[in-house]
Amino acid sequence: MSKxxxxxxxxxxxxxxxxxxxxxxxxxxxxxxxxxxxxDDGRIVTSLLRNAPLCPVPAHLCA
Structure with missing residues (x-):
């Protein structure tokens, strides 16, 4: 995973x-x-500036 x-x-x-x-x-x-x-695959973090997906939200934060 990148920095x-x-x-x-x-x-x-x-x-x-x-x-x-x-x-x-x-x-x-x-x-x-x-x-x-x-x-459909869960929650993802997106960049609002680029409207691009960055990474999935860890499960423990979705609860």
Whole structure:
């Protein structure tokens, strides 16, 4: 896994722990330029600037 993806995962994990709801978490991620998209294969982190998928959201953050 690349360092960039690890950095993204660290950000989304940290922000998930600080947010009190899924909605707040997604709002906080938008401030970093990331979004969460629901797909048939699960949730994925996307770049809002490029509208491109980056990596899957770890299962422990989806609960």
């Amino acid at each position: 960039d993806i690890l950095d993204v995962l660290n950000i989304i994990t940290r922000e998930r722990h600080m947010a009190v709801s899924d909605r707040e978490w997604q709002h906080r991620l938008r401030g970093y330029g990331y979004g969460i998209r629901d797909t």
